[in-house]
Amino acid sequence: MENTEIIDTSIASQSQKRKIDATKKQIRGSSLLLLGRFISIGLNFATQVMMVRYLSTTDYGSWGYALALVNFFEVFSTLGLKRSISRFIPIYHENEEYEKLFGTIALVFMTIVINGLLVISALYLSPELITKLISGGEQQPVALLLIMIFLVPVEAVDETMIGLFASFASPRAIFFRKYVLTPLLKMLVVGLLILLGESVFFLAYGYLAASIVGILIYSWVFIRVLRSEGVLQHFRLKAMKIPAKEIFAFTIPLLTSDMVNVLMHSTDTILIGFFNGTAEVARYRVILPAAHFNKMVMTSFAFLFTPLAARFFARKDYKGINTLYWQTAVWMGVLSFPVFALTFSMAKPLTVALYGSRYEASWILLQMLSFGYYFNCALGFNGLTLKVLGKVRYVVIINVAASVLNLAGNLLLIPKYGALGATIATAGSMIVHNILKQAGLKMASGMSIFDWHYLSFYLIISGATVCIYVIQLFTHNNIYLDLAIVAIFTIGVFRLSAKRLDVENTFPELLKIPVLKTLLKTKGK
Numbered sequence: 440m441e442n443t444e445i446i447d448t449s450i451a452s453q454s455q456k457r458k459i460d461a462t463k464k465q466i467r468g469s470s471l472l473l474l475g476r477f478i479s480i481g482l483n484f485a486t487q488v489m490m491v492r493y494l495s496t497t498d499y500g501s502w503g504y505a506l507a508l509v510n511f512f513e514v515f516s517t518l519g520l521k522r523s524i525s526r527f528i529p530i531y532h533e534n535e536e537y538e539k540l541f542g543t544i545a546l547v548f549m550t551i552v553i554n555g556l557l558v559i560s561a562l563y564l565s566p567e568l569i570t571k572l573i574s575g576g577e578q579q580p581v582a583l584l585l586i587m588i589f590l591v592p593v594e595a596v597d598e599t600m601i602g603l604f605a606s607f608a609s610p611r612a613i614f615f616r617k618y619v620l621t622p623l624l625k626m627l628v629v630g631l632l633i634l635l636g637e638s639v640f641f642l643a644y645g646y647l648a649a650s651i652v653g654i655l656i657y658s659w660v661f662i663r664v665l666r667s668e669g670v671l672q673h674f675r676l677k678a679m680k681i682p683a684k685e686i687f688a689f690t691i692p693l694l695t696s697d698m699v700n701v702l703m704h705s706t707d708t709i710l711i712g713f714f715n716g717t718a719e720v721a722r723y724r725v726i727l728p729a730a731h732f733n734k735m736v737m738t739s740f741a742f743l744f745t746p747l748a749a750r751f752f753a754r755k756d757y758k759g760i761n762t763l764y765w766q767t768a769v770w771m772g773v774l775s776f777p778v779f780a781l782t783f784s785m786a787k788p789l790t791v792a793l794y795g796s797r798y799e800a801s802w803i804l805l806q807m808l809s810f811g812y813y814f815n816c817a818l819g820f821n822g823l824t825l826k827v828l829g830k831v832r833y834v835v836i837i838n839v840a841a842s843v844l845n846l847a848g849n850l851l852l853i854p855k856y857g858a859l860g861a862t863i864a865t866a867g868s869m870i871v872h873n874i875l876k877q878a879g880l881k882m883a884s885g886m887s888i889f890d891w892h893y894l895s896f897y898l899i900i901s902g903a904t905v906c907i908y909v910i911q912l913f914t915h916n917n918i919y920l921d922l923a924i925v926a927i928f929t930i931g932v933f934r935l936s937a938k939r940l941d942v943e944n945t946f947p948e949l950l951k952i953p954v955l956k957t958l959l960k961t962k963g964k
Contacts, residue, residue, distance in 0.1 A: 475618030480735060482622035486629045487728045490642070491794055493632065497579070498639045500717030503724030504573070505583040505643070507708035509590050514697040514705075516554040516595045519690040520547045524602035526827060527686060529746040530753050532606065537673035542681035547599055555592025562588050573712050579639075580717060586643040593650045600657045606746050607668055620656065624649035689831065699838050699845070699872060707861040710849050715857045723858035725798050726790060726805040729782050733812035736775045737820075740767055744820050748827045760824065765890045768819030772900060773936050775816050780925045782809035784907035788916040804862040811866035814873060817900065821876040833879050841872035899935045903928045 491499055524547060531540040562569070562585065569581045601617060628645030635641070665671040712720050744767060751759040781789055786806035791799050825834050845868035852860025881888045907928050914920050 475614040475739070477735075479618040479622040480732060482626050484728065484732075486622070486626045488793055489629050489633060491725055491798075493629075494639060496718050496721045496797070499725065500712075500719070500721035501577070501580040501583055502639050502642065504580040504708060504712045504717055504720050505587050507705045507724075508569070508584055509587050509594070511701055511705040511709070512558045512588070512591045513594050514701050515694075516558060516591050517547065517551050517599070518554065518687075519694045519697055520550050520686065521595065521599045521602055523547065523686045523690050524599060525606055525745040526689070526749050527682070528603065528606035529749045532670070533750055533753050537670065538675070538678045538680040539682050540670070541674055542679045543686060544603070545679065546681050546683060546686065548596070551592055551595045551599065555595065558591050559588050572709060573717070577717055580712070583639065583643050586640065586647065589647055590650060593647070593654060596654055597650065597657065600654070600661060603661060604664065607664055607670070615660075621649065621653050624652060689829075699841050699868075704865075706846070707849055707853070707865050710853045711858060711861055714854045719857045722798065722801050723804060723861055725794055726801045726808070729789070729793070730805055730808035730812060732778045733775055733782060733809050734816055735778070736771045737816040740771055741820065741823060745823050745827060748820075748824060752827050760827070761887060761890075764819050764824055765887075765893060768817065769893055769896055769936070769940060771819065772817040772896065773932060773940060775813060776900060776903070776932050777925060777929045779809060779813040780904065780907050780928060781922075782806070783813065784904055785911055785918075785921045785925065788911070788914075788918045788921050791916065792918040801858070804858055807862050807866045811869040814870050817897070818873060818877055821873065821880055825876060825879050825882075830879060830882055833882060834876075837872065837875040837879065840875065841868050844868050844871060896936050899932055903932050 490502075494502065523543060527543050528540055531537070531543065566581055566585060569584060570578065573580055625646060628642065628649055631637070631645065632642050662671070708720055708724060711723055744763070748760050748763060751757075751763065783806050786809065787799075787802040790802040790805055794801070822834070845864055848864030848868060849861055852864050854860075856863075877888060907924060910924055911921055914924070
């Protein structure tokens with residue numbers, strides 16, 4: 440009896456260790472991707488500022504409008520199948536069901552190619568339909584779209600490849616391709632645009648060429664990953680099984696998630712162009728990259744969160760998912776704080792410093808959207824967790840509700856208030872949608888809707904944000920002084936949150952750096 444208890448205790452101890460090690464691996468791997476995000480942020484941000492300052496307001500508005508339509512069509516080009524990669528591939532790999540693994544990959548890529556060709560053909564057959572969607576019948580956005588529409592299948596393949604690399608725990612490949620190569624290629628295109636004095640059409644062709652080059656490199660690297668993981672040797676074309684029923688049963692209902700993304704991030708631009716024209720589109724689109732920085736940490740962590748959560752789910756380890764969820768949420772909240780402080784509390788001086796006085800009125804748009812994005816980030820991967828746990832029906836219901844709310848808000852506010860109306864509708868819908876997703880965690884076994892253990896962390900974040908906003912009211916829009924203030928408060932947030940981050944166990948290497956050791960070392964350790 441005593442020996443049996445010892446064995447049970449040992450097994451439980453090993454299981455707990457695997458949970459901790461898996462969570463550490465997720466956070467460490469995600470943090471490599473986060474480092475890549477910071478590298479790409481500098482490149483992409485410089486590229487966007489160069490573009491905005493070089494192009495006229497109308498040109499930039501036309502570019503933004505065409506890009507919004509590309510994003511709109513891209514979402515539906517995969518029928519939501521790209522999300523099946525990060526959920527089903529890890530499960531099939533874990534269970535050694537290689538015939539289904541390769542069948543899933545084949546299904547996704549065939550869908551992308553077929554739907555991409557349909558979208559491109561439809562646009563070239565009826566370009567006049569797009570012209571009717573633009574106030575005043577402007578022709579430039581349509582001409583740009585006829586070039587950029589080829590990005591629909593290319594970008595869909597790109598996102599699918601990222602999911603594949605994440606499924607095989609290959610953050611280094613994602614790091615190089617997504618966060619180093621792509622930003623450098625796009626910066627090169629914009630640099631040539633300015634150097635040669637070309638038009639916005641040069642920009643469209645250049646972005647398309649850069650994306651195609653990236654896909655070719657991705658494909659070569661992926662084959663090497665499959666070979667190194669010992670997966671490629673199991674490929675048998677005749678034995679391949681396409682689990683279409685299983686995959687479509689999961690992904691088709693979740694197209695409502697894509698509908699939410701489209702409504703919140705593409706149709707607002709389309710409606711602004713329809714009611715107000717491309718100049719107002721430019722006023723709205725110019726601040727979107729800065730606002731999107733608030734989700735850069737969340738995006739990086741998401742690559743590895745879903746596959747790991749799926750592996751926990753395959754083992755029926757719900758407590759492991761809960762631990763992973765809240766620990767990841769804290770890390771995302773802290774690491775995103777500097778960006779949130781700049782784009783929310785310091786929105787006005789930041790907007791003027793980056794884009795010039797002609798876009799000064801857009802600062803309030805940046806502030807509202809930043810709050811919406813950070814609100815989602817700080818509460819963690821509630822939506823992804825619900826999908827992994829199979830709560831499809833609830834996700835569909837709240838997605839439809841959020842979509843209706845957003846569309847109604849846009850139709851009500853955009854005709855009269857233009858970009859401001861779109862911002863109010865979009866930010867408000869994001870917050871309501873996220874609250875509904877958080878409430879859904881109560882339905883999941885072993886998950887907590889809120890872990891009160893982390894209450895102090897959220898109070899620290901809220902207090903620091905309010906303090907920075909109040910202080911900046913007296914700094915007279917001095918961007919350099921504002922940056923120093925944000926830096927000081929960021930250090931304070933990291934120091935006060937060190938215990939919740941559990942740096943000693945998750946990233947002990949950081950404590951070898953003298954400054955970080957002082958900043959992150961918790962008392963009594």
